Amino acid sequence: METLGFLMDGFAVALTPYNLMFALFGAFVGTLIGCLPGLGPANGVAILIPLAFTLGLPPETAMILLTSVYAGAMYGGRISSILLNIPGDEPAMMTCLDGYPMAQKGRAADALAISAIASFAGSLIGTIGLIMLAPVLARFALTFGPAEYFALFLLAFATLGGITGKNPMKTVIAAALGIMISTVGIDISTGTQRYTGGVLELYEGIDFILAIVGLFAISELLFFVEARMGKGRSKVKMGKMTLTFKEVVSTVPTQLRGGLLGFIAGVLPGAGASLGSFISYTLEKSVLGKKGRFGEGDIRGVVAPEAGNNGAASGALVPMLTLGVPGSGTTAVLLAMLISLNITPGPLMFTQNADIVWGVIAALLIGNVLLLILNIPMIGVFVRLLSVPPMYLLPIVTMVAFVGIYSISHSTFDLYFMILFGVGGYLLRKLEIPLVPIILGLLLGPEMEKNLGHALILSDGDWTTLWSSPLSIGLWLVAGLGLVLPTLVGPILRRRMRNAIKEGPVSD
Amino acid sequence: MFFKTTIAFAAAAAFSMSAMAWEPSGKVECLAPADPGGGWDFTCRSVGKVMQDLDLVSGSVQTVNMAGAGGGVAFAHTVSKRKNDEKLIVAASTATTTRLAQKQFPGMDASMVKWVGALGADYGIIAVSKDSKYENLNQLMDALKENPRSVKFAGGSARGGWDHLKVLIAAKAAGAENLPSIPYLSYNNGGEAMTQVVGGQVDAFTGDVSEATGFMDSGDLRVIAVLSEERLPGKFSHIPTAREQGIDALGPNWRGFYMPKETSAEAQKYWVDAVDTLYASDEWKAVMKSNGLIPFHPKAGEFESFVTNQVQDIETLSREIGLLK
Numbered sequence: 001m002e003t004l005g006f007l008m009d010g011f012a013v014a015l016t017p018y019n020l021m022f023a024l025f026g027a028f029v030g031t032l033i034g035c036l037p038g039l040g041p042a043n044g045v046a047i048l049i050p051l052a053f054t055l056g057l058p059p060e061t062a063m064i065l066l067t068s069v070y071a072g073a074m075y076g077g078r079i080s081s082i083l084l085n086i087p088g089d090e091p092a093m094m095t096c097l098d099g100y101p102m103a104q105k106g107r108a109a110d111a112l113a114i115s116a117i118a119s120f121a122g123s124l125i126g127t128i129g130l131i132m133l134a135p136v137l138a139r140f141a142l143t144f145g146p147a148e149y150f151a152l153f154l155l156a157f158a159t160l161g162g163i164t165g166k167n168p169m170k171t172v173i174a175a176a177l178g179i180m181i182s183t184v185g186i187d188i189s190t191g192t193q194r195y196t197g198g199v200l201e202l203y204e205g206i207d208f209i210l211a212i213v214g215l216f217a218i219s220e221l222l223f224f225v226e227a228r229m230g231k232g233r234s235k236v237k238m239g240k241m242t243l244t245f246k247e248v249v250s251t252v253p254t255q256l257r258g259g260l261l262g263f264i265a266g267v268l269p270g271a272g273a274s275l276g277s278f279i280s281y282t283l284e285k286s287v288l289g290k291k292g293r294f295g296e297g298d299i300r301g302v303v304a305p306e307a308g309n310n311g312a313a314s315g316a317l318v319p320m321l322t323l324g325v326p327g328s329g330t331t332a333v334l335l336a337m338l339i340s341l342n343i344t345p346g347p348l349m350f351t352q353n354a355d356i357v358w359g360v361i362a363a364l365l366i367g368n369v370l371l372l373i374l375n376i377p378m379i380g381v382f383v384r385l386l387s388v389p390p391m392y393l394l395p396i397v398t399m400v401a402f403v404g405i406y407s408i409s410h411s412t413f414d415l416y417f418m419i420l421f422g423v424g425g426y427l428l429r430k431l432e433i434p435l436v437p438i439i440l441g442l443l444l445g446p447e448m449e450k451n452l453g454h455a456l457i458l459s460d461g462d463w464t465t466l467w468s469s470p471l472s473i474g475l476w477l478v479a480g481l482g483l484v485l486p487t488l489v490g491p492i493l494r495r496r497m498r499n500a501i502k503e504g505p506v507s508d
Numbered sequence: 509m510f511f512k513t514t515i516a517f518a519a520a521a522a523f524s525m526s527a528m529a530w531e532p533s534g535k536v537e538c539l540a541p542a543d544p545g546g547g548w549d550f551t552c553r554s555v556g557k558v559m560q561d562l563d564l565v566s567g568s569v570q571t572v573n574m575a576g577a578g579g580g581v582a583f584a585h586t587v588s589k590r591k592n593d594e595k596l597i598v599a600a601s602t603a604t605t606t607r608l609a610q611k612q613f614p615g616m617d618a619s620m621v622k623w624v625g626a627l628g629a630d631y632g633i634i635a636v637s638k639d640s641k642y643e644n645l646n647q648l649m650d651a652l653k654e655n656p657r658s659v660k661f662a663g664g665s666a667r668g669g670w671d672h673l674k675v676l677i678a679a680k681a682a683g684a685e686n687l688p689s690i691p692y693l694s695y696n697n698g699g700e701a702m703t704q705v706v707g708g709q710v711d712a713f714t715g716d717v718s719e720a721t722g723f724m725d726s727g728d729l730r731v732i733a734v735l736s737e738e739r740l741p742g743k744f745s746h747i748p749t750a751r752e753q754g755i756d757a758l759g760p761n762w763r764g765f766y767m768p769k770e771t772s773a774e775a776q777k778y779w780v781d782a783v784d785t786l787y788a789s790d791e792w793k794a795v796m797k798s799n800g801l802i803p804f805h806p807k808a809g810e811f812e813s814f815v816t817n818q819v820q821d822i823e824t825l826s827r828e829i830g831l832l833k
Contacts, residue, residue: 145709191668203577
């Protein structure tokens with residue numbers, strides 16, 4: 001019951017008025033980010049990173065803010081799925097299937113309410129899973145040597161495309177770009193400079209916070225300018241709430257199944273929230289079979305994917321916190337933030353930065369309650385915010401990004417660099433090259449290289465050390481599966497996802 | 509004649525008066541060559557505060573952060589753009605001398621600035637996990653002498669960085685040969701390196717005593733030597749020095765300052781004296797205590813030669829291990 005004690009300490013950290021205020025702010029902004037179509041959780045967190053630096057937040061507060069944004073974005077994604085039939089972010093795609101039909105039947109308010117409850121349940125289940133699994137995994141991680149870490153990073157790269165990824169070649173290109181960028185600067189295993197061209201500012205390598213804010217936030221701004229400058233959307237009607245208590249109770253099994261499945265999908269590297277919501281929807285459909293009217297506005301069709309993607313969001317935090325290997329794009333961004341706060345994720349963090357780890361976990365629980373409150377009585381606010389013209393939002397985001405990056409290092413060089421990354425990110429997105437693998441390459445590439453070097457030093461240059469322990473063999477096998485499965489199963493799954501969406505009565 | 513002497517006397521008096529009285533007017537700048545939150549930033553901010561509290565400066569001390577190239581950006585800035593600024597001091601440490609010695613600030617060396625003084629240090633340690641077969645430094649060094657590849661070290665600096673050099677300094681003092689073949693695994697920080705030692709993946713940890721406090725208190729880590737002249741004060745007093753085990757190895761990671769080269773002798777004297785006064789004050793002793801800094805303060809005038817020697821030692825060592833050609 002040591003864990004419970006830590007969790008209590010975590011609550012003590014998260015419940016201070018200062019941290020609570022940022023959790024509330026994060027939850028609100030996160031929901032807003034989630035419901036704006038196109039602006040996903042990874043971008044949302046990236047946009048908020050400079051704010052944390054601008055305000056000079058202490059590490060635990062900064063992490064509480066960002067995890068609240070993360071959790072909020074998972075809630076927010078459903079709003080535009082239900083009201084507009086446009087998913088606010090990728091994991092909310094499946095929510096369109098039954099959410100929009102419900103809205104067409106005049107039950108938009110009900111769909112929003114029940115999906116908020118489902119999000120709450122999924123997230124709660126996921127967070128409880130996180131609380132139980134993370135400390136165990138963290139202790140287990142102590143037995144990881146360089147060879148095992150190398151296999152683990154290999155696994156992370158192998159599953160990078162994920163089952164839902166579109167074009168494996170583009171994923172590889174993106175990851176390679178990330179790794180290339182990461183080689184600039186001092187190589188710690190030899191102590192020599194690489195690819196710096198004598199520019200002193202490059203000697204310490206390229207700060208990945210710069211890269212993240214540039215790639216995600218700045219490129220997002222450019223997209224906004226291009227696509228949506230001008231008026232906001234016209235207002236959407238919500239209708240009255242007719243949801244009964246009995247109806248909520250009837251979805252409880254669905255919520256539990258969805259949350260649990262989502263959590264498992266989240267823990268697996270490379271799978272992420274989209275898969276979580278997809279499999280919980282599919283499972284629900286096959287479990288209930290003919291009893292449900294899926295695709296025509298069945299309430300359980302809204303509950304399952306929402307419980308799934310929120311459960312997955314908490315699950316994805318497990319490998320990130322315990323092993324330093326992110327389970328999804330957003331957790332990769334959170335990982336970068338942790339590292340730049342000088343906190344090394346992994347077993348050590350659970351002992352040396354216990355206040356931060358457990359503060360963040362407690363904040364997730366509190367954030368969920370806050371989000372439930374924000375998302376049921378105050379849902380009207382977000383619906384109205386959907387129609388705020390971006391011309392008011394854009395300048396604020398731009399200012400925060402620039403001030404934040406400047407306040408990290410007081411260097412104008414970094415600002416130019418950030419803009420460079422922003423333009424680069426814009427071009428890459430135009431070419432449909434995904435950005436998340438770049439970040440993963442940037443973060444994990446050097447770690448993988450370092451561990452390979454270490455493993456070889458320890459074994460006096462014997463390469464077989466890389467697959468000499470049962471643990472590393474296991475990791476290699478999973479990595480192999482992760483590489484092969486998507487090419488076999490991926491197309492089938494994706495076709496099913498597409499078909500599922502086509503089956504929806506109306507599509508945009 | 510009398511008149512002339514008087515004039516000369518008065519002039520001399522005026523001159524010495526002004527020399528005595530040189531003191532920075534207005535705002536003073538302390539350049540921290542890293543992002544806020546690191547060691548250099550701490551040096552600037554805490555020194556600035558105590559200087560103001562002690563009225564050593566008339567105005568305020570402003571900390572300016574200039575990160576990049578492990579201090580290289582700030583060094584280049586001081587050498588080229590601020591070469592005669594008498595109201596500027598720059599935070600430095602052993603990391604600065606290491607990079608200077610290894611020519612990692614291209615085209616620059618230690619003689620291009622004036623070295624002001626040091627205000628304390630963090631000392632190097634060598635530690636093993638609690639289950640290790642090595643009970644003291646001699647056993648560990650004997651194993652190294654027999655086979656340099658037999659003990660693997662982990663530390664929080666790059667290859668050739670200060671943590672790596674401390675191993676080599678100790679091994680060299682113990683009479684080990686073939687220094688370059690001693691395996692050294694570099695990690696991003698001391699904590700990561702310690703985890704690997706505590707987890708039993710690597711044999712020994714090299715780092716600073718302040719980093720090891722957590723694992724030392726929990727009993728997971730056994731510190732077998734500290735690279736200081738005498739035993740450290742307080743809770744570290746049970747750690748044997750390398751010297752008392754017959755291995756004459758020293759590894760102070762000092763914290764101090766340099767200032768631009770083309771400044772007047774008066775300004776330099778003023779800053780050296782200010783650092784002396786600061787170091788002797790109770791306020792600074794309190795700062796050192798609460799931040800785990802250990803006394804280290806070469807006498808006025810000796811710091812410059814201390815730095816020169818340290819740079820030379822590191823340069824020789826780096827050449828021996830093939831890091832410098």
